[in-house]
Amino acid sequence: MNKVPMTAAGFETLKEELRWRQQDERPRIIEAISEARAHGDLSENAEYHSAKEAQSLNEGRVNELEDLIARAEVIDISKLSGDKIKFGATVKLVDEETEEEKTYQIVGDQEADVKMGRISISSPIARALIGKEVGETIEVNAPGGPRGYEVVEVQFI
Structure with a gap:
């Protein structure tokens, strides 16, 4: 597993983005999916497909951030x-x-x-x-x- 060098400030920025994506963005997207589902037919529901795509992008970034944080080598300048x-x-x-x-x-x-x-x-x-x-x-x-x-x-x- 390759270590990823970063400054303490960069590490904190990544942790904050991960927290935001997990605690703020994820619930907002789930709510948007639920709302779009309530509109009925999913096959032609642009709001539903847009929300699902946003969920996919958000979860991909969450996984990337978790990996970066796990491999971080914080260097105190x-x-x-x-x-x-x-x-x-x-x-x-x-x-x-x-x-x-x-x-x-x-x-x-x-x-x-x-x-x-x-x-x-x-x-x-x-x-x-x-x-x-x-x-x-x-x-x-x-x-x-x-x-x-x-x-x-x-x-x-």
Whole structure:
């Protein structure tokens, strides 16, 4: 069974989504199915089929969340330190062409959100960063072609 690395915040988010799906969403869907059944003929009842599909999607996500939570390896970032980039590090980079600064935190696959500055440990840029230190450069094959970045800061917050 492969462990899934994640931060404590990401783990709490998954647990909260599981709680919501089991305690709020599941009863709402069951109620919608009951209501649609009361309308009679199920073969041409769009509300019934929609509610059953929603139930299927919800139960699939519940199973996925239970699996992720069971396999979670929660990493406490506050206890990490050092100069080398690893899981949980917040890294400030400078684009070598545009001089634009970008800051990313390396997190688990489930909690990645580029708009929030969190990139997945399995993303190409994170894989290129692992093991590097301040002052080193990396090259990443981005969709628009190879991009070069210099590591200017590494911290664990």
